[in-house]
Amino acid sequence: MPTPLLRPLGLALCLAAGLARAETWPAADWQQGTAPSGGAVQAFESYAFPQRDDASRTGVRSDAVVVIRDGELIYERYAGPTRAETPHLTWSVSKSLLATVLGVAYGEGRFKLDEPVARYYPAFAGHPNVHLDHLMHWASGLAWQEDYEYAPLKSSVVAMLYTRGRGDMAAFAAEHPLDAVPGKRFRYSSGDSNVLSAALRGMVGEEAYGNYPWSALFEPLGIHSAVWETDAAGTYVGSSYSYLTARDLARVGLLMQRGGRWGERHLVPSDWVAFNRKPFADYQPDPAKPGDAVPGGHWWLNTQLQGAARPWPDAPEDAFAALGHWGQALYVLPSQKLVIVRYADDRDGSYHHNDFLKLALAAFAPEVKP
Missing domain, CATH: 3.40.710.10 (DD-peptidase/beta-lactamase superfamily)
Structure with missing residues (x-):
């Protein structure tokens, strides 16, 4: 029989175990x-x-x-x-999926939010003051136009996904100049998301990158339907092209x-x-x-x-x-x-x-x- 002093601890452990069993997964x-x-x-x-x-x-x-x-x-x-x-095309739900995959990498200590993007994606070296948290808030400061099929001639995202940028989408985004101070202006940008996807490659390494969304997120969650397209450079199109x-x-x-x-x-x-x-x-x-x-x-x-x-x-x-x-x-x-x-x-x-x-x-x- 437990001593009176230990009974509250034992009761608390039993209650915690009961709550864990009651939770449905x-x-x-x-x-x-x-x-x-x-x-x-x-x-x-x-x-x-x-x-x-x-x-x-x-x-x-x-x-x-x-x-x-x-x-x-x-x-x-x-x-x-x-x-x-x-498996249905999720379009920009992909961005939040990418953020969740990045969350696993963050928990593994692979990056910090206040680090320059160029540390993990050298093609972004022309923008040394853009940090990972800026991209996470769509606040890179890039002169990006997120117009869709209704304004295709001036649309950065249409060019990235379908025409001159589709071979290497992150590099296409990186070529855009800044027109705002990084971290100060919100401007929704699929380019920011695809640069993050390229940075993930630098965080986890070339060998791990190809299977990382699966090993980090999909497999632990029991997800078997996921498809995620890459561009011709082998970078996951983190902005747009996941299917579940x-x-x-x-x-x-x-x-x-x-x-x-x-x-x-x-x-x-x-x-x-x-x-x-x-x-x-x-x-x-x-x-x-x-x-x-x-x-x-x-x-x-x-x-x-x-x-x-x-x-x-x-x-x-x-x-x-x-x-x-x-x-x-x-x-x-x-x-x-x-x-x-x-x-x-x-x-x-x-x-x-x-x-x-x-x-x-x-x-x-x-x-x-x-």
Whole structure:
């Protein structure tokens, strides 16, 4: 029998063990939770999966929605050619995936955020004052134009992905001059992300780089569907070209929802996750775009800044997301223990994060108010 002095310690250990056992994690597949039903779910589906004439290429079109609550799969639906086993193009969700891979490297002591980019990517030597944390906040100061198919002639990103920069995307970005002081101006840039991907190569070494996203992140999480394209120089296109099933992307969301922890392993350090979720200090919200999320460390935040409304007012302030072109999204809502993946083909701007999240919360976490 334990002495009275040791009983509280033994009780605490038993309680901790009980909590650990109670926490649900996916194994080869997600554990199924109780599927919600009723009017709130129907309202959510009416918004997420409306009838649409695909010939017009307008309106909301979700290809997949997966909802994880407290580690259990409680909802999923697919449309079009997308199925549960389909690795879907994530577009710029790739940037947050890259940030998570970098988080593993950070935890391994392979770099520090205040180091010059050129230390790990010598082709960036022309910009000696640009540091890794500047790239992580899309604040390199490069004269970059992130215009898409609507303004292709002046678009840096279109040139990088499809024309003169596609052979070596990081080198193409590095050739851009500065037009702002590094670390002082937010300007969203797929070039910044691809330079980070090239820097990762320098951090981990040539031999490890080819398999590093898998050995560092995908394999520990049990992700088997991941595809990540490289450019002709062998650099992962960290800005745009990763593909995962919705269920597998949700594993990354659960990792982030639980502060970088996967089971008993702290795969990503908690201070890295805190950095991802900290707003860029010099960010100035655009009053003309009140729904725009706040940039963090290569993730997007629902933080309310002084003098501005919360970007998604019907979602909790601790919500954050990985977002991509045409409606790709990985939403993480820690206080609701929710992870929501949405794959889509939105083309006309009629989809709104706040509307989707408001309906999702009513359907999947009705007892918790933001």
